[in-house]
Amino acid sequence: MNTSSKTRVAVNGYGVIGKRVADAVAQQEDMELAGVSDISADWRARMVTQKGFRLYGAASEQAQAMRDAGLDVAGTLDDLLGASDVVVDCTPKRVAAKNVELYRQKGMKFIVQGGEKHEVTGHSFVAEASYESALGRDSTRVVSCNTTSIVRTLTALKHAGLLRRARGTLLRRATDPWESHLGGIMNTLVPEPEIPSHQGPDAQSVDPDLDVITMAVKVPETLAHLHYWAVQLTRSADTEEVLDAFRASPRIALIRMADGLTAINAVKELMADLGRPHDNLYEVALWADMLKVQGDELFYGYMVDNQAIVIPETVDAIRALVGQVRDPHESIAKTNAALGIGAVVDALGGR
Template sequence: MSTSSRSRIAVNGYGVIGKRVADAVTQQNDMDLAGVSDVSADWRARMVTQKGYRLFGATDEHVRTMQNAGLDVAGALDDLLETADVVVDCTPKHVAAKNVELYRQKGIKFIVQGGEKHEVTGHSFVAEASYASAVGRDSTRVVSCNTTSMVRTLAALKHAGLLRRARGTLMRRATDPWESHLGGIMNTLAPEPEIPSHQGPDAQSVDPELDVVTMAVKVPETLAHLHYWAVQLTRPAEKDEVLDAFRTSPRIALIQMADGLTAINSVKELMADLGRPHDNLYEVALWSDMLKVEGDELFYAYMVDNQAIVIPETVDAIRALIGQVRDPHESIAKTNAALGIGAIFDALGGR
């Protein structure tokens, strides 16, 4: 365990989330990246060492495979865990649940991702809603990209005293872009077979008070998710009041069609122009000029980058488990500053 003020973080799994978490950790002034563990010996593992990160194999067998591929390997996952204060498990869905026994044996704090069930840790995390209850815990689960976006937006309305109930339709991208040659769908739409879709109950694992129902459909594109929401407010309100509620969240970016941001691809292009790594959109990008209020009914739409939105949440979850930063606002501000969250507002001339 680290005895300095800087926490040592291990990342297990170097896929689309793991590589972003590793990069984000290196940007924090109170964290060090202890190393990255993976099963791959291909170009992905080579990126780990090229960035100067310590590479570990998930098992001794994986270590040998990596060494045979000419990679500089520091050891196995067991060795990595001995040097870390927290491990962020970014392995594929259901794998993390199997790794939990090892983490508990090692006595190391751990974070799993939204593909695992709430019961794996008994706590689900979104910084603006459940940071305080995560402080000092042994583990937490950073919920999925869609659930994160839902909790951020609905929490903003709830904190403003405006939220009664919410009903959402989610258009989910078919697969990650780098895996689009392996699967996904083409020339069709695939509805989730049950209503509510799993995201609504998942949001309630973070805040049981939320009255939310979701419906979801998988669509043939890979850039991002798109949400449409119909919300009943606690009372009639004006549009500006609702926008002010959303402005209280530093991780909701109010964008406008009038700025040429008319589709998810144009928002991703803006992220590239801002110099974001991997074109990451960490914020919920919510169209303010599309938003409509009719009495006590609210209608709005936003975009979710499923590869990026959970990254700042994961950084905050690390701080919460370590317990050195107990105030969620302090951690959120530190993370946002390190990752450049808020730059989109400056680029668009304010919020």
């Protein structure tokens, strides 16, 4: 039984998302990282123990392999779940869906990531849109990086009473940066074969009222995604009113080409200069000086860090499932303060 006021969080899977979730959870004053479970006994597992986190093998075989590699292993995933209140599954696509049966058998609250289908949990999560409907649930799915950005930006317009319908084109990075040597695409562009691409319907799993259609193409780079959007507003508006709508979201950072942020690599360099771990861009980085409004039509573009944008959402999803923080604004503020979200705006003079 947990006698601490802190929520004990297990992270299952220590890859691109898992390691960032573990770091973020460890920074929250109302959470305790119970430990990390994985199948690997290589350098990634060594990073777990080097950071002082408790390491667990996914099963006894993996735990023994870790011990044979000289790692300090606390036990197996079963042991970790027994010492936790909620588990965040960051295992590869479709693996998490299989793990769900174990979590349910143990009566565990759990979170899966956007690689799984909405039906796995019956609930899809973006803090600014669906926090309250996640309160006290047994499980939720934090949607993908691109879907998170879509819901954040369109929700900002919706809250301002400006959103009628939205049509977006996504330029998608080919693979995660650390896996560039394993594959990807080179000297070509690969269109997704269906319109709409899956991100539009996925956004509607968070908010069914969104009138949104997306198209997507994979491009030969790994830094981030780039979105272009054409939105019909509910009425004519001016540029400043639209920018104010985006400013009202605590997880949208308005950036400017006039500041030298003319490409996604420059924005990543800014994250490094800000001292963000892994150069994480948690916000949607939206170019304010590229945005155009013509009557009731809005056009804009933004950047999505595929490795980082879902991290604050995952932290908020933990609070929602546990139910100790019932106000989404309070949870978002806690998470943002712990992760330094807002520093981009501060670094650019508060714009």
